[in-house]
Amino acid sequence: MSSYDAAADESLLAALFTDAHTARSFRDEPAPIEQVRRAYDNARWAPTALNSQPMRLDLLASPESRQRLAPLMAGINQEPVIGAPLALIVSADLALDKSMRELGASEQMLQRLAGSMEMRQGLARDSALIQLGYLVLALRAEGLDVGVMTGADLPGIDAEFHADRPWQAIAVITVGHGDDDAFHPRAGRHEFDAVTQIL
Ligand SMILES: Cc1cc2nc3c(=O)[nH]c(=O)nc-3n(C[C@H](O)[C@H](O)[C@H](O)COP(=O)(O)O)c2cc1C
Numbered sequence: 001m002s003s004y005d006a007a008a009d010e011s012l013l014a015a016l017f018t019d020a021h022t023a024r025s026f027r028d029e030p031a032p033i034e035q036v037r038r039a040y041d042n043a044r045w046a047p048t049a050l051n052s053q054p055m056r057l058d059l060l061a062s063p064e065s066r067q068r069l070a071p072l073m074a075g076i077n078q079e080p081v082i083g084a085p086l087a088l089i090v091s092a093d094l095a096l097d098k099s100m101r102e103l104g105a106s107e108q109m110l111q112r113l114a115g116s117m118e119m120r121q122g123l124a125r126d127s128a129l130i131q132l133g134y135l136v137l138a139l140r141a142e143g144l145d146v147g148v149m150t151g152a153d154l155p156g157i158d159a160e161f162h163a164d165r166p167w168q169a170i171a172v173i174t175v176g177h178g179d180d181d182a183f184h185p186r187a188g189r190h191e192f193d194a195v196t197q198i199l
Helices: 010-018 033-043 063-072 075-083 096-102 107-114 117-141 154-161
Strands: 055-060 086-093 145-149 167-176
Touching (some): 033 055, 033 086, 033 117, 063 086, 063 154, 075 167, 086 096, 086 154, 107 117, 117 145, 154 167
Antiparallel strands (some): 086 167
């Protein structure tokens, strides 16, 4: 049960939501792996279908690794990847049934998954995307700026980085501290009434 008092922590809500903004260029300042580890340790409590937790991460901490990634990004996304102190390739593990065994999944479910690539793919992508969203929030809670990008040759990223494992890239996240030019003007957001029906 949650004991959190939302009204008591407006500044955290601002850091996670209202002040949070996609960063597109970064200061020359590290994004420590320890902070990403802490962010993951928080984000992993997100709900996922069947508690499958299919998100996997490549941490591109070296400039050489980000140079390998850059040509696989859409033109506008290349500079952020090269300029960020850290880039994450976020993937969905298509062999998620293997790791779900450790998490206590039922034998019946594991067999159904093992027999259907379509089911594994759907489950893995849906829940990895949910985990990605939580990871963005957790990174922001560490005081880091992030940029999520899907403008990339995702199959090409798999060929370059995942030849030895069944991980399917779904996005790239740049991580660091935004510089003075990092943030475009804030784009609008839908109002509650425009996107809801109360039944
Ligand atoms: C799934 C996803 C894919 C995105 N892909 C790109 C991208 O390829 N390039 C880019 O510059 N921004 C990308 N963005 C960032 C969005 O354009 C940005 O979050 C949105 O315009 C709102 O801007 P704000 O975060 O600054 O408020 C992506 C965001 C998400 C969540």
